[in-house]
Amino acid sequence: MARAPRNRPHFHVEGGGQAEPYTSPRLVITGLPPARVRAAHAQKLERAVGAAVAEARRKLAARDDAVAEGEKGFYLEFEIPAAERAAVEGLENRPAAIELVAVRPVDIGDETVTATVFVPERSAEFFSRKITAYRDENTKTGRPKNEALVARIEDIRLAVVRSLFTDDLALFPRAGQPAWWEVWIRDGRIEAFRHVAQRLNVALKDHAISFPERDVVLALATEEVMARLVENTDAIAELRLAKDTPTLFLEMRPVEQADWAGDLVDRVDGPGALAPAVCILDSGANRAHPLIEPGLEAADQHAYDDSWGVGDSAFWNGHGTSMAGVALYGDLEAALSHGDDVELRHRLETVKILPPVGQNDPELYGAITELGVGKAEAYAPRRRRVFCLAVTSEVGLGRGRPSSWSAAIDQLCYGGGDRRRLMVLAAGNLRGDIEVDAYLDRNDLEEVESPAQAWNPLVVGAYTDKIAIAHPDYAGWEPVAPAGDLSPASRTSGIWERQWPIRPDVVFEGGNFAHDGANPASAIDDLQLITTHYRPHMRLFETFGDTSAAAALGSNLAAGVLAARPELWPETVRGLLVHSAEWTPAMRARFDAAGTQVQKMAMLRRYGWGVPDLNRAVWSATDDATLMVEDVLLPFRRDGSAIKTRNMNLHQLPWPRDELLALGDQDVELRMTLSYFVEPNPGERGWTRRHRYASHSLRFAVKRSLESLQQFRQRINRAAEAEEEGQIGVAAGGDDWVLGPIRDRGSIHSDIWRGSAAALADRDAIGVFPVSGWWKEKPGLQRWDRPARYALLVSVRAPGANIDIYTPIANQLVIPIPAA
Incomplete structure (x- = not known):
């Protein structure tokens, strides 16, 4: 039976959620610490902390007051069993001004985790007193005092x-070797750090990134000089290696189809003055290309460094211009081969964030990225846009951290x-030879490359439907990926730790590879997308693929939703792309x-x-109706x-109850997607409850x-309590959901329920509820009273039912019904 056409706009519901008081209980840490011989364990730790404090005091006495700034203090490193890693939170003590600053990530097989705290000189005896009390005193229940912490050290x-x-640690610079370090600065201490660095002749980069509890700067120093920085300031929280200039996977071959360009130019209708934009953060773009010019004004081209110019370069193989062609037209093969007019409903902006040649420091x-975004927004502050970034780095990846x-x-x-942004990122590509036998493994x-660990953007991987090889040079060759499967170069988050987001969110066409059975696979022209070449005076078209092409297609579709x-909200547009995915x-x-x-x-x-x-992202049908709820x-x-x-x-949405009941046992679907943005609080401090990355989470x-409404409320409270105890996805468990407990990762959650229409008729209430984050766990940062806004997308689908479920919803919302 033919499906009903998609010719009706989705319903847009602003607000409508009924706020209800709700509390999830605070987590109480349970379980006994490791068994210890009390006196011997205390003696061991007393000797260790005594020696550490004595050495710290010696170094503090030798500190050069002409160099040093900030409160006198020192850093202690603690070893804790990996199974007891949650205990690192107990090392921090706000009244004593002791701060947990860094927790080294735990690798598979590690037996201990190391945590580092800053201890001001006035609190030098804090841990000694804790250990002494553990040795000599009991609680009212007869347990050693401070056992929960001391026995776990x-x-x-x-x-x-x-x-x-x-x-x-394999990246740690060799002794005497100068290196660029990412220096993570404790809150409010960046100027003091700059002063000390200047006195020690340490070169710093001008730009910094600021987060709620950390500022990040780059410093050029040897390990020995970095040690002097640590000893002469209380500013440093954490050190990482500064990452190299990102590299790109750019195996592109030319195509010979320039004769068609003039015909397509004549059929292009440029974007209107109010059209949204795709802003490409890349290597620039060549606006002289006849297919780029209609969608890119000269004033909409910018550069991080004005001396670079805004045009594309051979060093990056014209990557930015290739991105521009796909972001504007999609795969050019379709536009070139049919004779219809092409209406551009969005424009382009470009920001050059890669140098014209070479790799800088x-x-x-x-x-x-922040400065590039700022330049585009400063020129056209009221324009709606989606930012597209396919520049990635493979240095220093950490399984989702x-x-x-x-x-x-x-x-x-x-x-x-108050100013949300919609961003699309590439997941990154495999490098080196593609071996056929290793495909998918x-x-x-x-793993997905940096910066695609981010929670809030839409991260795009690549799949492929391209399997037809026609060129006689490749007779007998076979495609690597079967139609509809993962593109051979696309990265995934398969090895990430479970608490990190699902990456990629979605996949778009990224082309395929082919092989002759004897050699590594190649990205041949027949299996790639077609896009614009950065040297139009030499040739007009180029092949393009992998996750760069997929990200450009993702931004093209996102701009299509913005235009419609x-x-x-940006959260809603991101949600619609996931909600429309199959x-x-x-x-x-x-x-x-x-x-x-x-x-x-x-x-x-x-x-x-x-x-x-x-x-699917924009239009409903009579048998497939979507409600878009935006609320806070x-x-x-x-x-x-x-x-x-x-x-x-609590959302009680207009529900086609009677129509569903009339269908009885016929199978239907309910698709749900929840999309929201989190405020990040990075810094490697173990990602424990108090040091969560996300400001808040929603479910x-x-x-x-x-189920009655009261029973429903009780179930939500039980689910939130379980989440506090680390049981992710309890609210989604069972009950015919396709994904269930595994859907609740990151800041976008989507799932499909399948069952009878009669059962769906009574599923007429949806709860959106918070679970903890650093807004809750860190009251001193004064973020607890911030609102959390979200987009909730709900689709009721009755494929093949020959019934109108759209009109009953429209009648309840008093929305005019479009003519068929």
């Missing part, structure tokens, strides 16, 4: 530069809470073969939510000195058909 030592280094690419660059991207999207093992619905038959077959939640998660981290579609809740409140959860929102739950 394996060792204590005076920290050194390596103690503050949270990247892979390492830079804070988070700061460069944020980098300074990815955190800066999250901060740009969050925009201080290598993709699953090589300019009133929507797995291809090849992907669905792999999901169907996944027998466990672990196997399903592996597939989700490979393909995301599938391939988006502009029609206040997640937290102050209660004395404590911060507690405040409100959940959705749907009332079950035999």
Whole structure:
């Protein structure tokens, strides 16, 4: 039976959620610490902390007052069993001004975790007193005093530069070797750090990135000079290696189809004055190309460094111009081959963030990205836009842990809470030869590149439908990827730790590779996209592929949604792309073969939510109606000195109940997507409860058909309590959801419920509720009273039912029904 046409706009509901008081209980840490011989353990730690403090006092006495700034103090490094890593929070003590500054990431097989704290000189005896009380005193229940902390400490030592280094130790600079360091500065101390660095003749980069508790700068120093910086200031919280200039996977071959360009130019209708833009952060673009010129004004080209110019360069193989062609037209093959007019409903902007030639000194690419975004916005401050970034780095990846660059991207999207931004990032590509026998295994093992660890942007991977090889030079060759499966160069988040987001979110066409059975695979022209060449006087078209092309297609589609619905929030547009995504038959077959939640998660981290579609993102049908809800809740409140959860929102949406009941046992679908942005708080401090990365998290739950509203509320509270105890996804468990507990990662959650229409008829309430984040756990930062806004997308689908579920919803909302 033919499906109903998509010719009706989605319903837009602003607000409508009923705020209800709601509290999830505070987490109480349970479980006994490791068994210890009390006196012997105390003696061991007393000797260790005594030696560390004595050495610290010697160094403080020798400190050069003409160089030093800030409160006198020192750093202690603690070893804690990896199984007890949550205990690192107990090392921090606000009244004593002791701050947990760095926790080294734990690798698989590590038995201990190392945590470093800053101790002011006035609190030098703090830990000695804790240990003495553990040795000599009991609580009212007869347990050793301070046992929960002291019994979980394996060792204590005076920290050194390596103690503050949270990247892979294999990256740590050799002795005497100058290196650029990312220096993570404690709150409010950046100027003091700059002064000390100047006195020690340490070169600093001009730009810094600022987060709620940290500023990040780049410093050129040897390990020995960095040690002097650590000893002469209380400013340093953490050290990482500054990352090299990002590299790009650019295996592009020319195509010979320039004869068609003139015909297409004649059919192009340029964008209107109010059209939204795709702003490409890349290597610039050549506006002289006849197909780029209609969509890119000269005034909309910018550069991070004005001396670079705004044009593209051979050094980057014209990557920015290739991105521009796909972002403006999609795959040019379709536009070139049909004879219809091409209406450009969005324009281009370009910001050159890569130097014209060579690789400069390492830079804070988070700061460069911020400045690039600022230049585009300063010129056209009221324009709606989607930012597109396909520049990635493979240096210093950490199984999903944020980098300074990815955190800066999250901060740009969050925009201080009042200026949100929509960004599309590439997941990054495999490098080197593509071996046919390693297809998918290598993709699953090589993780998404920086800055795509970010939570708030839409991260795009690549799939492919390109399998037809026609060129006689490649007779007998075979495509690597089957139609509808992952593009051979696309990276995934298969090896990421479970608390980090699903990456990619979605996938777009990225081309395919082919092989002759004997040699590594190649990206041949037949299996790539067609785009614009950066030297139009030599040739007009170029082949293009991988996640760069996929990200450009993603930004093209996002701009299409902005053009159709300019009133929507960035969170909503991002949500619509995920909500409209579907797995291809090849992907669905792999999901169907996944027998466990672990196997399903592996597939989700490979393909995301599938391939988006502009029609599904913008238009409903009579048998497939979508409601777009944009609302706000206040997640937290102050209660004395404590911060507690405040409100959940209960949505009782217009529901086609009678129509669903009439369908009885016929199968239907409910698709739900929740999209929101978080405020980041990076810094490698163990990612424990108090030091979470995200400001807050939200979850959705749907009332079950035999559940009262009161029972529904109680279930939500139980789910929130379980989340506080680390049981992710309890609210989504069971009940015929396709993904269930594995959907709740990052800041976008999407799932599909399948069942009978009669059962869906009574699922007429949706709860959106908060779970904890650093806004709640860190009251001193005064963020607890911030509102959290979100987009909730709800689709009711009755494919093949020959019933109108759109009109009953429209009647309840008093919305005119478009003519068929």
